Amino acid sequence: MTTTIAIIEDKSAICDELQRILAKDPECQCVAVCRNLQTAMKKIPPLAPDLIIMDINLPDGSGVDATAKLKQVLPQTLIMMYTVYEESEQIFRALEAGASGYLLKRSTPESLLRAVREIREGGVPMTGDVAQKVIQSFRRKQPQSKEADQLTRREEEILELLSKGHRSKEIADQLSISYLTVATHLRNIYSKLHVQSRTEAVLKYLK
Numbered sequence: 001m002t003t004t005i006a007i008i009e010d011k012s013a014i015c016d017e018l019q020r021i022l023a024k025d026p027e028c029q030c031v032a033v034c035r036n037l038q039t040a041m042k043k044i045p046p047l048a049p050d051l052i053i054m055d056i057n058l059p060d061g062s063g064v065d066a067t068a069k070l071k072q073v074l075p076q077t078l079i080m081m082y083t084v085y086e087e088s089e090q091i092f093r094a095l096e097a098g099a100s101g102y103l104l105k106r107s108t109p110e111s112l113l114r115a116v117r118e119i120r121e122g123g124v125p126m127t128g129d130v131a132q133k134v135i136q137s138f139r140r141k142q143p144q145s146k147e148a149d150q151l152t153r154r155e156e157e158i159l160e161l162l163s164k165g166h167r168s169k170e171i172a173d174q175l176s177i178s179y180l181t182v183a184t185h186l187r188n189i190y191s192k193l194h195v196q197s198r199t200e201a202v203l204k205y206l207k
Contacts, residue, residue: 003120004049008040008066009082010059014105018053018082021109028116037061047075051119054099056083056090064093070151071098078119082112086127088196100199101125123167124199151205158185159205162198 005028009015014199015033023026031047034040043050045122052070056063067079080101080187091102101119103112104127115125151159154175161171168186186198195201 002027002029003051003116004029004047005051005053005116006030006034006040006044006047006049008034008037008044008058008063009053009055010035010057011055014055017183023054023110024109024117025113027114028113035059037063037066037169040066041069044070048074049077051116052077052079053082054079056081056085056094064090064097064099067094067099068097080119080125093167095199095203100197103127118165118167121167122198123165124162124202125165151189153190155185155192157207158182159189159202163202163205 004020007015007018007030009018011149012035015035019030019033020150022030031049032043034043037058054063058066061063063081063083067081070077070079078100079098080103081099082105083090085091086103086104094102099148101115101124102106105126107115111127118125157175158171161174166174168182169179172182175182186201189198189201193201193204
């Protein structure tokens with residue numbers, strides 16, 4: 001199935017590079033390239049792409065703020081941050097705004113294409129260093145909520161693997177259970193934590 005992708009990035013060289021990388025995957029189709037937020041907010045909503053690759057530092061505003069605005073009008077569109085910033089504050093703001101992935105620009109082309117596939121399959125792709133910062137920071141915060149206390153040991157194991165960016169099939173293989181069993185556990189987790197996505201579940205659990 002083809003994944004339609006929009007790029008929001010102000011540097012032309014990076015835009016060209018992203019388009020070249022995406023063109024290598026026959027299942028990826030770049031439908032828009034926007035160099036600023038004003039253009040993006042006009043051009044992207046009518047296209048309703050499956051995925052937006054978003055820079056953070058744009059000439060007319062923050063990609064994090066744009067993520068929150070775009071998620072309001074395109075709730076089904078996934079957004080992956082693609083940036084040089086790896087500070088914890090930027091990472092958490094982006095995830096809280098609705099981003100479903102956070103990749104650093106030093107990532108290899110192979111890592112980018114793998115992240116696109118993961119995010120479309122329900123994963124939460126992050127550059128390794130970023131994932132570690134997310135996990136470490138949330139563990140330093142206050143204890144889990146009462147909702148998280150209702151989780152079974154197996155559900156906690158699944159959430160732990162989700163927080164590291166693993167997909168459902170990988171979780172099934174690691175825990176020696178079926179893909180359908182993982183899907184059932186995920187539905188139970190969403191219900192207990194009162195969330196609707198993997199990103200929300202991981203963030204709420206780690207808090």
